[in-house]
Amino acid sequence: MNSIYGVQHAGNDFIAPWIEFEYGAKAWWTTEFYLDWQGTLNDSALFTGFRWENRFRPLMHEHWINPVLYVEYENTTAADKTMIEVVGFDSQADHAVPNSIAQKEHLHELETKLILSSDYKGWNISENFIAEKNLGHDPWEFGYAVGASRPLRLAVTPESCNFCRENFLLGAEVYGGLGTSWNFTQSGTSHYAAPVVAWQLPSGVTFRASPGFGLNSNSHPFILRWSVSYEIDRFAHRVRSLFR
Amino acid sequence: MIRRCCSGLLLLALTFVAVGSASERETDDRGVLLAIAQAPLKTRSWHNPYEGQPDAVLAGKKLFLQHCAECHGPQARGIGRAVNLHLSAVQNATPGELEWFLRNGNLRRGMPSWSGLPEQRRWQLVAYLKSFRR
Numbered sequence: 001m002n003s004i005y006g007v008q009h010a011g012n013d014f015i016a017p018w019i020e021f022e023y024g025a026k027a028w029w030t031t032e033f034y035l036d037w038q039g040t041l042n043d044s045a046l047f048t049g050f051r052w053e054n055r056f057r058p059l060m061h062e063h064w065i066n067p068v069l070y071v072e073y074e075n076t077t078a079a080d081k082t083m084i085e086v087v088g089f090d091s092q093a094d095h096a097v098p099n100s101i102a103q104k105e106h107l108h109e110l111e112t113k114l115i116l117s118s119d120y121k122g123w124n125i126s127e128n129f130i131a132e133k134n135l136g137h138d139p140w141e142f143g144y145a146v147g148a149s150r151p152l153r154l155a156v157t158p159e160s161c162n163f164c165r166e167n168f169l170l171g172a173e174v175y176g177g178l179g180t181s182w183n184f185t186q187s188g189t190s191h192y193a194a195p196v197v198a199w200q201l202p203s204g205v206t207f208r209a210s211p212g213f214g215l216n217s218n219s220h221p222f223i224l225r226w227s228v229s230y231e232i233d234r235f236a237h238r239v240r241s242l243f244r
Numbered sequence: 245m246i247r248r249c250c251s252g253l254l255l256l257a258l259t260f261v262a263v264g265s266a267s268e269r270e271t272d273d274r275g276v277l278l279a280i281a282q283a284p285l286k287t288r289s290w291h292n293p294y295e296g297q298p299d300a301v302l303a304g305k306k307l308f309l310q311h312c313a314e315c316h317g318p319q320a321r322g323i324g325r326a327v328n329l330h331l332s333a334v335q336n337a338t339p340g341e342l343e344w345f346l347r348n349g350n351l352r353r354g355m356p357s358w359s360g361l362p363e364q365r366r367w368q369l370v371a372y373l374k375s376f377r378r
Contacts, residue, residue, distance in 0.1 A: 027356040154365070234315075
């Protein structure tokens with residue numbers, strides 16, 4: 001379960017939660033389903049759509065840089081404020097439109113990503129190149145995200161513990177838009193820098209928080225992303241056993 | 245006619261299953277699972293920095309229960325396609341080959357890559373796996 005809180009320049013702040021169901025169908029293929037909502041202060045709260053995402057690992061062995069191909073279908077409205085990624089000329093002004101108007105615009109979008117990931121001396125370094133296309137009209141929109149993170153302690157202690165350093169992960173990321181296929185540029189769009197902290201409990205629960213700071217006037221001055229996730233062991237096996 | 249056709253298909257399916265499971269369990273001349281033995285030769289000389297450290301075995305067990313027991317079972321005896329890690333076909337592998345295998349996985353056969361785990365944690369897991377031999 002994820003959420004974002006956004007501070008709006010000329011308008012109302014908002015919270016946009018989304019629920020994410022992730023299933024590891026194969027060791028090289030992960031599929032995820034998202035349901036998005038948002039609530040805007042002094043406006044309204046509404047369901048804004050769904051997304052279906054698939055990640056594929058094309059290479060079967062580890063390399064210095066490991067690519068992952070990402071394909072997502074989004075069926076949302078313009079009122080969606082989850083900001084899972086920033087693309088094109090996304091701007092904080094887009095989120096100032098009242099919900100009653102924004103929810104009338106339906107978006108059917110295809111999003112693709114090339115995720116390049118490397119692990120070096122405990123650091124995970126990841127670069128994402130994002131290309132998104134509205135299936136109805138509009139050119140391709142591009143975006144990027146670059147991040148690095150590392151556990152506070154690389155080896156684990158023999159004792160079971162919740163608050164020890166090995167369970168905490170610190171990192172930072174930078175993400176933003178890169179214009180469109182008609183105008184590939186870094187200007188006129190929004191960019192963010194965000195530290196990341198995660199707390200991974202031995203029980204399989206992970207808490208994650210990332211305060212983001214807008215780097216230009218097109219960006220929200222401040223956003224806060226947070227999430228709670230839980231991994232269910234042998235999910236498919238459990239589901240199958242219900243029908244035996 | 246239909247019964248004969250079904251019997252033929254069943255026989256064919258059983259042959260595929262038998263061939264499939266045999267190839268999964270095939271070993272090299274050292275008795276190491278081929279999936280692990282495909283590790284580069286240089287990995288055979290890699291030394292586990294935690295070798296002989298009882299704490300590393302306990303830490304490895306903790307990691308095993310967090311990440312591996314889901315498929316291999318809490319006693320590492322294997323569940324379904326997930327291999328019994330007490331088998332000599334696993335235990336005959338060198339620590340370096342096991343660390344390489346953990347890092348790369350065997351994606352086609354359902355074993356994920358654990359490259360996201362820091363190297364130190366993979367070596368702790370190897371220390372735990374190697375403790376089965378005693």
